[in-house]
Amino acid sequence: MNNNQTIEKLKTMRLGAMAQLHLQHVKDNRFGEMTCDEYLALLTDHQWEDRENKKIDRLLKQASFRQNANLADINYSPERNLDKNMFARLCTLDFITRKEGL
Structure with missing residues (x-):
């Protein structure tokens, strides 16, 4: 079986992320770097992470938050009087594991 058939079968089985990574490895000829078990684990982990990320994105979308907030985007300017260390x-x-309130 050639690589194109393998990639098409992976896509048919809805393993698109795995197919994408396999195609990239075929193009870059990176097969000699790892064993079959390591390669299969790499493909499986990539597919798993892709599905988990899509799940998180879907759940965030369903949550219908009013604003898309991100901790990296917080404005700590002096007039806001926010404590960056806090x-x-x-x-x-950690306050959860220590059973402390906010």
Whole structure:
């Protein structure tokens, strides 16, 4: 079976991320770098991560948040009087394991 057939079969089985990565490896001829088990694990992990990312994106979209907030986009300008260190501590979520309130 040639690589094109393999890629088409992967796509038919709805393993698009796996097909994409396999195609990239075929183009770059990177097969000699790892064993068959390592290569299969790489493809499987890539497909798994792709599905998880799509799931997160879908759930975020379904949540219908009013604003798309991101911690990296917080404006810490002096007039807002926000404590950057406190935000950094809150982002670790350690207060949950210590059973502390906000």
